[in-house]
Amino acid sequence: MSTGSVGIVKTHHFTFAEPPSEMKLESGQKLGPITLAYETYGELNKEKDNAILIFHALSGDAHAAGKHTAEDKKVGWWDSMIGPGKGFNTDKYFVICANVIGGCKGSTGPASVNPKTGKPYGTDFPVITIRDMVRSQKCLIDHLGVSQLLAVTGGSMGGMQSLEWAVCFPGTVRSVILFATAACQSPQNIALQEVGRKAIINDPNWHGGHYYGKGSPAHGLAVARMLGHISYLSDVSMGQKFGRRLQGKEKYSFDFSPEFQVESYLHHQGDAFTRRFDANSYLYITRAIDYFDMSDGGKTLADRFKDVHSKFLVISFSTDWLYPPYQSEEIVRALKANSIDVTYNNINSSFGHDAFLVDDKKLAPIVGTFLSHVVKKK
Amino acid sequence: MSTGSVGIVKTHHFTFAEPPSEMKLESGQKLGPITLAYETYGELNKEKDNAILIFHALSGDAHAAGKHTAEDKKVGWWDSMIGPGKGFNTDKYFVICANVIGGCKGSTGPASVNPKTGKPYGTDFPVITIRDMVRSQKCLIDHLGVSQLLAVTGGSMGGMQSLEWAVCFPGTVRSVILFATAACQSPQNIALQEVGRKAIINDPNWHGGHYYGKGSPAHGLAVARMLGHISYLSDVSMGQKFGRRLQGKEKYSFDFSPEFQVESYLHHQGDAFTRRFDANSYLYITRAIDYFDMSDGGKTLADRFKDVHSKFLVISFSTDWLYPPYQSEEIVRALKANSIDVTYNNINSSFGHDAFLVDDKKLAPIVGTFLSHVVKKK
Numbered sequence: 001m002s003t004g005s006v007g008i009v010k011t012h013h014f015t016f017a018e019p020p021s022e023m024k025l026e027s028g029q030k031l032g033p034i035t036l037a038y039e040t041y042g043e044l045n046k047e048k049d050n051a052i053l054i055f056h057a058l059s060g061d062a063h064a065a066g067k068h069t070a071e072d073k074k075v076g077w078w079d080s081m082i083g084p085g086k087g088f089n090t091d092k093y094f095v096i097c098a099n100v101i102g103g104c105k106g107s108t109g110p111a112s113v114n115p116k117t118g119k120p121y122g123t124d125f126p127v128i129t130i131r132d133m134v135r136s137q138k139c140l141i142d143h144l145g146v147s148q149l150l151a152v153t154g155g156s157m158g159g160m161q162s163l164e165w166a167v168c169f170p171g172t173v174r175s176v177i178l179f180a181t182a183a184c185q186s187p188q189n190i191a192l193q194e195v196g197r198k199a200i201i202n203d204p205n206w207h208g209g210h211y212y213g214k215g216s217p218a219h220g221l222a223v224a225r226m227l228g229h230i231s232y233l234s235d236v237s238m239g240q241k242f243g244r245r246l247q248g249k250e251k252y253s254f255d256f257s258p259e260f261q262v263e264s265y266l267h268h269q270g271d272a273f274t275r276r277f278d279a280n281s282y283l284y285i286t287r288a289i290d291y292f293d294m295s296d297g298g299k300t301l302a303d304r305f306k307d308v309h310s311k312f313l314v315i316s317f318s319t320d321w322l323y324p325p326y327q328s329e330e331i332v333r334a335l336k337a338n339s340i341d342v343t344y345n346n347i348n349s350s351f352g353h354d355a356f357l358v359d360d361k362k363l364a365p366i367v368g369t370f371l372s373h374v375v376k377k378k
Numbered sequence: 379m380s381t382g383s384v385g386i387v388k389t390h391h392f393t394f395a396e397p398p399s400e401m402k403l404e405s406g407q408k409l410g411p412i413t414l415a416y417e418t419y420g421e422l423n424k425e426k427d428n429a430i431l432i433f434h435a436l437s438g439d440a441h442a443a444g445k446h447t448a449e450d451k452k453v454g455w456w457d458s459m460i461g462p463g464k465g466f467n468t469d470k471y472f473v474i475c476a477n478v479i480g481g482c483k484g485s486t487g488p489a490s491v492n493p494k495t496g497k498p499y500g501t502d503f504p505v506i507t508i509r510d511m512v513r514s515q516k517c518l519i520d521h522l523g524v525s526q527l528l529a530v531t532g533g534s535m536g537g538m539q540s541l542e543w544a545v546c547f548p549g550t551v552r553s554v555i556l557f558a559t560a561a562c563q564s565p566q567n568i569a570l571q572e573v574g575r576k577a578i579i580n581d582p583n584w585h586g587g588h589y590y591g592k593g594s595p596a597h598g599l600a601v602a603r604m605l606g607h608i609s610y611l612s613d614v615s616m617g618q619k620f621g622r623r624l625q626g627k628e629k630y631s632f633d634f635s636p637e638f639q640v641e642s643y644l645h646h647q648g649d650a651f652t653r654r655f656d657a658n659s660y661l662y663i664t665r666a667i668d669y670f671d672m673s674d675g676g677k678t679l680a681d682r683f684k685d686v687h688s689k690f691l692v693i694s695f696s697t698d699w700l701y702p703p704y705q706s707e708e709i710v711r712a713l714k715a716n717s718i719d720v721t722y723n724n725i726n727s728s729f730g731h732d733a734f735l736v737d738d739k740k741l742a743p744i745v746g747t748f749l750s751h752v753v754k755k756k
Binding site for chain 1: 405406407501504505562563564565566568569570572573575576577579580581582597598600601604605608611612613616617619620621622630632633634636637638640641644645648661665668669671699702
């Protein structure tokens with residue numbers, strides 16, 4: 001099986017929910033107009049039954065594969081899994097990925113212009129939830145003329161959106177592929193995200209969320225990202241990647257500059273993130289994740305799955321401490337309680353939570369085989 | 379076995395290393411005069427062979443047991459383990475605990491007056507190491523007329539000091555009791571601490587470390603402490619303690635105020651810490667921990683133990699992800715490679731790293747029995 005690239009791709013924009021027909025959010029607030037930035041890879045077939053909707057995680061965007069120009073140094077965030085002959089094989093499937101609402105990569109978010117004021121929303125942007133993200137993307141799928149999805153899939157927050165989709169629109173989705181996710185955000189993860197939010201909100205350049213045009217809370221966002229990065233790796237992978245090696249020196253400097261490679265790496269990751277991500281989007285998206293709880297409102301997780309008939313593939317990673325395997329196992333048990341067809345793989349990997357993004361050698365064949373079975377089963 | 383309190387205690391102060399006889403630090407810099415704040419519980423016996431030196435962890439101090447006044451609401455940080463009939467039984471043993479250098483609870487640290495300028499050191503305070511802490515406490519033990527310690531002990535950074543003592547002064551210590559510690563700081567832990575330091579250093583009120591008399595970087599220190607707290611608990615204990623329960627409300631507010639109890643708890647812990655701890659001490663002490671590596675300088679851990687003849691008790695906790703059990707096991711293996719008498723207990727506990735401070739029901743009998751054997755063996 002040869003694998004290739006999707007090549008040069010373009011981001012499209014779809015605008016809907018124009019006032020007065022704004023979208024009503026889970027909070028009760030309304031949002032509109034809404035623009036979704038999205039990309040597609042591969043071709044929708046005549047039967048319109050080969051579409052796969054991919055959801056990105058916290059810091060992702062619509063640019064999941066390929067390059068925007070031949071000169072781009074980086075490819076899309078899941079390029080290793082999307083392309084001809086890859087796990088999500090674009091020779092066979094039509095892959096769609098949109099930036100979430102609340103984001104800062106072309107979809108409507110806190111940095112977008114508030115039609116009521118003509119200025120960026122800032123913290124006047126309404127708080128959104130995973131369900132709001134999913135409902136907005138249903139409008140995009142309708143717009144694209146796709147009434148049935150071969151699969152919805154994603155890792156981390158992308159997995160949460162996949163679960164929510166399966167439950168909100170059970171008739172539209174033949175299969176669900178979950179990576180490194182959970183049916184509810186754990187208190188430990190709420191806590192970790194609150195530390196990041198606190199760092200942003202404490203930054204004097206945050207200005208109550210109305211900082212556009214006058215700088216940005218880059219210091220706070222960098223701290224949030226540094227912490228995020230630690231949670232995406234593992235004790236083992238940090239040992240392998242950095243150990244206690246010093247950064248550009250052979251002896252301790254005995255000061256507070258970065259002594260160790262791991263410090264230098266985190267500083268770099270934090271700084272780089274502030275150049276590509278909006279701090280308010282970080283607040284809104286982490287908040288949406290915190291609110292995610294499939295068994296909210298007095299229902300058990302198994303209750304929530306009772307109208308679901310999709311086939312499931314659930315994948316967790318042995319060293320993922322952000323969304324540990326036991327949280328995937330909870331999903332699997334609730335699916336089985338409803339006699340839903342589910343395949344579970346806990347993959348032995350040292351990469352921690354990031355494994356869903358980097359362990360493509362292990363993931364591609366599992367995903368490819370699963371999708372072939374879904375296609376055949378029709 | 380009845381257990382009681384050590385009652386009302388007093389903090390003492392011992393000053394040494396007066397210029398020109400300053401203490402030479404591991405960095406090559408000199409420090410002096412040095413004051414150590416310390417407390418003692420129980421009585422030194424005639425034979426002077428019943429003294430136990432306890433080392434505190436990152437945010438601890440000399441006040442390990444009892445109260446300073448009858449009105450105190452809180453007891454010392456390890457009161458559950460120190461007292462008549464307790465794990466460190468003050469009916470039998472003479473217990474000593476001193477605040478580390480670099481600290482802010484009576485021992486010389488960055489908030490102390492720099493004799494060269496007459497002003498607080500701030501970041502002119504020299505960077506210190508675990509070995510420097512231990513060497514300064516050796517001066518205190520000499521001053522107290524104790525030439526042999528029945529035991530050195532501590533959890534977390536306290537365990538690191540215990541290990542360092544055992545190696546630096548092998549003839550002075552009959553036993554070593556380690557709780558939730560490691561022979562070197564892992565890259566993951568360096569990374570976590572660097573996030574906290576970055577939050578402090580980013581705080582505009584840090585002023586390059588010279589903030590005394592003009593406020594303090596309380597926001598940054600609170601963020602550091604919030605993150606610290608998460609690392610002291612466990613996924614399990616946070617689930618048990620907070621779950622996803624809301625704070626004083628029945629429905630989501632859909633905003634960025636604390637929605638969940640776990641957020642509210644962390645905010646409280648962060649704020650409270652800023653009223654009792656100096657941000658620069660946080661920087662210096664975390665840095666000292668980062669530098670800790672017993673197998674530094676081309677020696678293996680087993681090499682470092684070759685002159686050690688103390689009896690060891692090593693205790694780890696199943697859900698401690700800050701200093702996981704495998705790190706204690708590395709110590710145990712290196713001790714056994716030297717035929718050193720070592721007892722290892724990995725205690726099943728949901729409390730994470732904090733277990734050494736709160737799981738006293740499990741710890742007291744293990745420690746009590748171990749110490750009795752050490753006494754008998756003489």
